Amino acid sequence: MEYQKRIEKIQRTLRRQKLDAVLIGQPANRRYLCGYSAPDHGISESAGMLLVPADGQVYLLTDFRFELQAKAEAPTATVLLYPKGLLALLLALLPDLGIRSLGFESDYTLHSVAGALEKKCAGLGITTVPLTGLVEALRLVKEEAEIDRIRASVALNEAVFQEVYAQIRPGQTELELAIAIETCMRRRGAEYPSFETIVATGSRSALPHAVPGQVEVLENQPLMIDMGLVLNGYCSDMTRTFPLGKASDRYLEIHRLVRRAQLAGIKAIRAGVTGRTVDQAARQTITDAGYGQYFGHALGHGVGIDVHEDPRLSSRSGKRLKAGMVVTVEPGIYIPGWGGVRLENMVVVGNDGCEVLNSDTTWLDI
Amino acid sequence: MEYQKRIEKIQRTLRRQKLDAVLIGQPANRRYLCGYSAPDHGISESAGMLLVPADGQVYLLTDFRFELQAKAEAPTATVLLYPKGLLALLLALLPDLGIRSLGFESDYTLHSVAGALEKKCAGLGITTVPLTGLVEALRLVKEEAEIDRIRASVALNEAVFQEVYAQIRPGQTELELAIAIETCMRRRGAEYPSFETIVATGSRSALPHAVPGQVEVLENQPLMIDMGLVLNGYCSDMTRTFPLGKASDRYLEIHRLVRRAQLAGIKAIRAGVTGRTVDQAARQTITDAGYGQYFGHALGHGVGIDVHEDPRLSSRSGKRLKAGMVVTVEPGIYIPGWGGVRLENMVVVGNDGCEVLNSDTTWLDI
Numbered sequence A, B: 001m002e003y004q005k006r007i008e009k010i011q012r013t014l015r016r017q018k019l020d021a022v023l024i025g026q027p028a029n030r031r032y033l034c035g036y037s038a039p040d041h042g043i044s045e046s047a048g049m050l051l052v053p054a055d056g057q058v059y060l061l062t063d064f065r066f067e068l069q070a071k072a073e074a075p076t077a078t079v080l081l082y083p084k085g086l087l088a089l090l091l092a093l094l095p096d097l098g099i100r101s102l103g104f105e106s107d108y109t110l111h112s113v114a115g116a117l118e119k120k121c122a123g124l125g126i127t128t129v130p131l132t133g134l135v136e137a138l139r140l141v142k143e144e145a146e147i148d149r150i151r152a153s154v155a156l157n158e159a160v161f162q163e164v165y166a167q168i169r170p171g172q173t174e175l176e177l178a179i180a181i182e183t184c185m186r187r188r189g190a191e192y193p194s195f196e197t198i199v200a201t202g203s204r205s206a207l208p209h210a211v212p213g214q215v216e217v218l219e220n221q222p223l224m225i226d227m228g229l230v231l232n233g234y235c236s237d238m239t240r241t242f243p244l245g246k247a248s249d250r251y252l253e254i255h256r257l258v259r260r261a262q263l264a265g266i267k268a269i270r271a272g273v274t275g276r277t278v279d280q281a282a283r284q285t286i287t288d289a290g291y292g293q294y295f296g297h298a299l300g301h302g303v304g305i306d307v308h309e310d311p312r313l314s315s316r317s318g319k320r321l322k323a324g325m326v327v328t329v330e331p332g333i334y335i336p337g338w339g340g341v342r343l344e345n346m347v348v349v350g351n352d353g354c355e356v357l358n359s360d361t362t363w364l365d366i
Helices: A003-016 A027-034 A064-073 A086-096 A111-123 A134-140 A144-165 A174-187 A202-206 A249-268 A275-288 B003-016 B027-034 B064-073 B086-096 B111-123 B134-140 B144-165 B174-187 B202-206 B249-268 B275-288
Strands: A021-024 A049-053 A058-062 A077-081 A101-105 A127-131 A198-201 A222-227 A229-231 A238-243 A300-302 A309-313 A326-329 A332-335 A339-342 A345-349 A354-356 B021-024 B049-053 B058-062 B077-081 B101-105 B127-131 B198-201 B222-227 B229-231 B238-243 B300-302 B309-313 B326-329 B332-335 B339-342 B345-349 B354-356
Touching (some): A003 A021, A003 A027, A003 A049, A003 A134, A021 A134, A027 A049, A027 A058, A049 A086, A058 A064, A077 A086, A086 A111, A101 A111, A101 A134, A111 B111, A111 B127, A127 B111, A134 A309, A144 A222, A144 A229, A144 A345, A174 A198, A198 A202, A202 A222, A202 A332, A202 A339, A222 A339, A238 A249, A249 A275, A249 A326, A249 A345, B003 B027, B003 B049, B003 B134, B021 B027, B027 B049, B058 B086, B064 B077, B086 B111, B111 B127, B134 B309, B144 B174, B144 B222, B144 B229, B144 B345, B174 B222, B198 B202, B202 B332, B202 B339, B222 B339, B249 B275, B249 B326, B249 B332, B309 B326
Parallel strands (some): A101 A127, B021 B101, B101 B127
Antiparallel strands (some): A021 A049, A049 A058, A222 A238, A300 A309, A300 A326, A326 A345, A332 A339, A345 A354, B021 B049, B049 B058, B300 B309, B300 B326, B326 B345, B345 B354
16 A cells, blocks of 8 residues: 555645644554554554654554564554553654654544643653544545455455355344354455444344344344455445345335435435435435434444544535545434334445445345 | 442542542443443444433433443433434533533543533533543452452353364464354353454464464464453453474473463462562563563453453552452563463452462463
8 A cells, every 4th residue: 555655645734734743543544554453452552653753754653562563564664662651652752853743643542641641742842732633534535446445345245244144044143143244254354343243133123233142033024234344454334134034014115215215325425515415315215204213323434444434424414525435325214122224335435426335235125 | 230339439439529420431431330331333432421420310321323222231320312422412411410520531531522521511611520540440359249250251261262272273274263262252152252362373472462364373383372252241361372282392491481470470469469569570480581571561460341451460560459359460471483472360369369260271381
């Protein structure tokens, strides 16, 4: 990937903002800028920080445990270890590099960490400056090579879905199916699932984020599967809902309505429209049919190195879409006690419309 | 679990600190106080916040996707939804409850979120106060029922290890073994792995946090497996290293040294000693044998609802251990290009020593 070009873009922004350097800790941003793929074990256990000066080489600061991985994955960065913690290393390194102003990620730095950093830096005459969206702004519009990777991630995700779908039988549990899916993902080369796989049967499908349980999937009941994986650093995310056996009339009515809403959303997507407009296009279809109260979440979200990233397709997103953005389109109707239907595909925004990245048609148009 | 008693302890602390309420978002803290088990999808996507007033009932604030799970799991809390985001709900709710001062978790609140909260609250005359360790302080010393759950988690983790260990053959890949372990965990009732399972063969075992790859495990080479699971909300964490086949003399020397260091650490553990003292007891054994530079991480960490929590057994931990704390003891020696050995058990701190929670003896005393 084009790490050096991305770094140069960040460096130009730093110089424009009169900042001497920025610390990048958000794992997807870190990976985007240098290729280092170690995930954080939660925000309290960082696998490293990238220090990007306004000029010159970048430094990947990490600890002993990740030294070999950092050196192997991020050859464009100089790897430095912090045996006594990040702050101690920074306090030695920043003055050496002549850094007097240091940006940090306000959206991925803990309040306590930012406070300690500000205080210690001030002691050395270094100003800390909270930044938001610095790297995320670059990640919004995908490069061609990134779209190719997302395409491959989507294709593998669909292949996994198909392999498991062919074997689903009433009496299996949600958990067995979720395990089968995640095992198949990893056997076929995914790094890991991009989120905890959702398998929800019957009325449990009314929980949009159901945790798969020791619950048997039942004949003639809806089954919702929401799954995604990471392949070569890029995520996929897809939902299919289908009746296991015979669908009731009510099921068919709701399923078709959700699909109509999805198609209305897809039709509304092109460069220049806002996320709100797209959300509204899909939502109106559901509201007009009297089910508006049962569609309680946003229509979609960006997908890239993170499975949930900007842009959002929601009633609160006033930003305009650009060509090269990748988003999900995933309307849903969830009726407590009865169940739910969600259908989710991914698309690339184009200048005159969008390209649907999914080719799987399982139970979409019924 | 004793949610009400835990809440009352927090409320006493709030009253002592003259705070009207505290917001709890750290997932383990949230679960500890009310039973709600949904994980966050990273710190940027909270599955909810617990609002604990200094007096009276607690509120679990979440969104549509988690409503049913929140109500089912946290009956002691009043569940409120935030269709327009947490901040909007808080700004309506706090004045209604007469809250004039609001604590928040400095160690689990993003800099940007804390800033927005402070600003918006100030507009309503509400002061925000960063707190650290409020709930973590309670979680440090485990209740009997918690130790029972940890015991069960350790036992299941060992059973999974044994099941997979019996089937390991040269030619399998690290990834296959990691998948077999994680599949077995979930089949046998674990909620999920407590961290990404580590399976590292040969010289790759020199990476303390190796990611399992498409690499065949080789005969007469060391194999390191570090695995843990979550059962009923409580974590386990265990590492075994063993030669697959015949061990070289050098392997045996290093393995026995690591085990001696582990036993020295275990022997040093009892209420009243510092984490540093315990770390030093184990480290000295390795340093005396000339391998000090190859043991680059801390000796151990607390385990509970989080797999990595306080107390730490490290050269920087000056706090004294208390009876009822649960920690890992996991010395390691990692030689780049050759490989590594780590052995990890969990113990409960007692007044006169400690109790080792593991009963598995695979390749410990050789």
